[in-house]
Amino acid sequence: MSVLADSAASKTPMGPKGVRLPAARSVRYNPNAAELQELTSRMAHARRTSFGNYNVQTRVTSRSTASTYLVTDDPSITTGQAIPTEEGQRVAQLQAEFIAGRAMLVIDGYVGNEPDQRARVRLYIEESNANIAGMQAQLYFPPDAPAHDWDPELVMIYTPNLPMPDYPQERLIAVDLDAGITRVMNSDYFGESKKGGLRMWNAMVYARGGLAMHAGCKVIPTDRGEQVLLIIGLSGTGKTTTTFTRQNNSQPVQDDFIGLFGGGKVVGTENGCFAKTFGLDPRHEPAIHGAVTKPDAYLENVSQQVDGGPVDFFDTSYTKNGRATFPMSSLGIWRDPREVGAVTQLLILNRNDNMIPAVARLSREQAAAFFMLGETQGTSAGGKAEEGKALRVPGTNPFFPYRDEQQANRLHELMDSCRFEVFLLNTGRVGGGTDRPGSKKIEIEHSGAAVKAIAEGTIRWEADPDFVSRLKRDRIEFL
Numbered sequence: 053m054s055v056l057a058d059s060a061a062s063k064t065p066m067g068p069k070g071v072r073l074p075a076a077r078s079v080r081y082n083p084n085a086a087e088l089q090e091l092t093s094r095m096a097h098a099r100r101t102s103f104g105n106y107n108v109q110t111r112v113t114s115r116s117t118a119s120t121y122l123v124t125d126d127p128s129i130t131t132g133q134a135i136p137t138e139e140g141q142r143v144a145q146l147q148a149e150f151i152a153g154r155a156m157l158v159i160d161g162y163v164g165n166e167p168d169q170r171a172r173v174r175l176y177i178e179e180s181n182a183n184i185a186g187m188q189a190q191l192y193f194p195p196d197a198p199a200h201d202w203d204p205e206l207v208m209i210y211t212p213n214l215p216m217p218d219y220p221q222e223r224l225i226a227v228d229l230d231a232g233i234t235r236v237m238n239s240d241y242f243g244e245s246k247k248g249g250l251r252m253w254n255a256m257v258y259a260r261g262g263l264a265m266h267a268g269c270k271v272i273p274t275d276r277g278e279q280v281l282l283i284i285g286l287s288g289t290g291k292t293t294t295t296f297t298r299q300n301n302s303q304p305v306q307d308d309f310i311g312l313f314g315g316g317k318v319v320g321t322e323n324g325c326f327a328k329t330f331g332l333d334p335r336h337e338p339a340i341h342g343a344v345t346k347p348d349a350y351l352e353n354v355s356q357q358v359d360g361g362p363v364d365f366f367d368t369s370y371t372k373n374g375r376a377t378f379p380m381s382s383l384g385i386w387r388d389p390r391e392v393g394a395v396t397q398l399l400i401l402n403r404n405d406n407m408i409p410a411v412a413r414l415s416r417e418q419a420a421a422f423f424m425l426g427e428t429q430g431t432s433a434g435g436k437a438e439e440g441k442a443l444r445v446p447g448t449n450p451f452f453p454y455r456d457e458q459q460a461n462r463l464h465e466l467m468d469s470c471r472f473e474v475f476l477l478n479t480g481r482v483g484g485g486t487d488r489p490g491s492k493k494i495e496i497e498h499s500g501a502a503v504k505a506i507a508e509g510t511i512r513w514e515a516d517p518d519f520v521s522r523l524k525r526d527r528i529e530f531l
Contacts, residue, residue, distance in 0.1 A: 063075050075148075080156070082159060085189070088186035107351035110353055112241040113241065121135045124229075156178060163250065163253045171252075172204045173205070173208070173249050180213065190379050227251060227453060229252060250308075261313065268295030268304070268308065271305060275508070276508070282395055304387070314465075331366060332365040333365070339383050400477065408476065426446045447460075
């Protein structure tokens, strides 16, 4: 059972470096799964589905890039937006005053399960948004100490119902890397909790000589030995699908973020999955569909007409960015990241509809170029401002908090330490859009066959002069 605070001291949870977090009207520490589902059932916009789990409709349906700022007095350290320390202190005080009158939940756990690279984390969130707490609890690796002994390195302070009038859409995500605290205000989208912790972990991994990558990981057994694949791509481009689609009884290791270190060592981050549900079909994605439809999964913004009734994964009248969380154990095929060997292949996903082939093998120089280009077609995961537009997101990682070129330089170092192969995998169309005669959609089965052949080393390659000349024309080099 969870513990509900009943004294002034216990109503002020601890944050990084022993700093006390804002005091609340009440605090419930680490509710169990049944308690979190019961709290979620009380939410006005929560509906029980025919699967027995809960589906919550949120006001905010995607991540809020325009409202995300690094708290620093030196804005040159980031390619993104920044606010000064003084402003960060002002908004922290506003959030503390708001929390004083609220019932709050504390969720503790680890980002990662590798003892040398994991981070102790704490989510501090309004009880009225219990679904976020339930979803995050599925993604954290469980804590190994009680709440009063938990000494978090990274903290999310999350107030979905606190407007911030001076910021875009009255919303603010303030990332204070020095303090190890991210504050989320006026967004009830779960992705801000998940990405908030991982963004701070990005900085931790970089400081330790590694590179956090927006990547899935899987292992594929082959006649030439077990192959370890990393799959990087912008949200919604097929990263999770490619990771969970099975080849030769492959096993998923991680679906969204990993840390890469010297020698090709892979470190995992999450004990669960935050999967996109648009178009989810058991014929094509049986593992994900099976996990999403279990009673312990949480759904977010999936179309549903009546409480207790079925959901429609194909109806996008509210949003295309329907989501679900579930424990990795729900898949029944998960491989612990501590058990995998060095990376053998890196796949760079690009959902596109121009002349990029379904799959291309890249030289070391081409790999660097496409990693930094981060080319793809925007999806609903980035909101209406990105959906359908040609994007360039360096490293396909919009959550790296520092300068983009630092990712390229670190990748350069890591590639020197482990000579893995790199491939460009198109998950869109070949030969143009739907209006172009003769163009072909790349189906999940096509991508799956390409991944299988890459792992087995059975593709016969030939040089494409147009593909090479494009790189020469762009004149992309390492910094």
